[in-house]
Amino acid sequence: MSINRCPCGFGDSYETCCGPIHGGAKASTAAQVMRARYSAFAVGREDYLLASWHPDTRPVDLELEPTMRWVGLEMIGTTGGGMLDRTATVEFMARYREGMRDGELHEVSRFDKVDGAWLYVEAVEAALGQVTGHPSGD
Numbered sequence: 001m002s003i004n005r006c007p008c009g010f011g012d013s014y015e016t017c018c019g020p021i022h023g024g025a026k027a028s029t030a031a032q033v034m035r036a037r038y039s040a041f042a043v044g045r046e047d048y049l050l051a052s053w054h055p056d057t058r059p060v061d062l063e064l065e066p067t068m069r070w071v072g073l074e075m076i077g078t079t080g081g082g083m084l085d086r087t088a089t090v091e092f093m094a095r096y097r098e099g100m101r102d103g104e105l106h107e108v109s110r111f112d113k114v115d116g117a118w119l120y121v122e123a124v125e126a127a128l129g130q131v132t133g134h135p136s137g138d
Contacts, residue, residue, distance in 0.1 A: 007042035008035035008073050014043070022048045030081030030088035030111035033118040035073065038094055042070040054112055054119040069097045086113050089124060 004013060011017020018039035027033045033052055040048040046062045053059075072095040081088030088111040095104045107126040111118050 007039040007070060010035055010075075014039065026116070027118055028083065029078075030085075030113075030118045031075060031078050031090050033111060033120065034090040034092060034109060035075070037120060038070065038073045038092070041094075052118075052120055054114065054121045057120075057122050065098070067098050071095050071097050071102075081111060081118065087111065088113075088118070 006012070006014045006017035006019075008018055013019075018036045021027050021032070021036040022040060022043075022045050027036055037049060037052055040046075040052075041064065044064055046064055050058060050062055074093040074095075076091040076093060078091070079089045080086075081090065089108050090111065091106075091108045093104055093106050095102065097103075105126065108124045110121040110124050112121050113119075
C-alpha cells in the first residue's frame with residue numbers, strides 16, 4: 001500500500017507511521033493506538049481495528065461504512081497511557097465526509113493495557129457533530 005502522508009496526520013508517511021503498527025509492531029502509548037485506529041478506519045484495516053479492541057468489548061465482526069471517508073484527526077488530550085500506566089483516556093476530534101456532507105466525531109476513548117499492549121475499551125463520551133453540506137455548496 002502506498003499512501004503519501006499518514007492519515008493520522010502525525011507522521012511523514014503511512015509506511016513509517018501507522019503502517020508498521022497495522023502490520024504488528026507494538027504501539028508504545030494509548031495515543032499512538034488511537035492514531036493507528038483512526039488510520040485503520042481511513043485505509044479500511046478492519047483487521048487492525050478488531051485486533052486493537054479489548055476482548056471484553058470487541059464486536060464479533062466489523063464492517064466499515066464504504067461511503068464514509070475520514071479526512072482529518074485532531075488529538076485534544078490524554079490522561080495516562082504511558083509506559084508505566086495501565087489505563088488511559090484519549091480525547092480526539094475526527095472529521096469525515098459521507099457523500100457530499102461533512103461531519104465530525106468528538107470522543108473520549110478509554111484504553112486498558114493488557115499483556116503490555118494498549119487496547120481500545122469503549123467511548124466514555126462521544127458526540128457526532130452536525131453534518132453540514134459540503135463547502136462547495138453541493
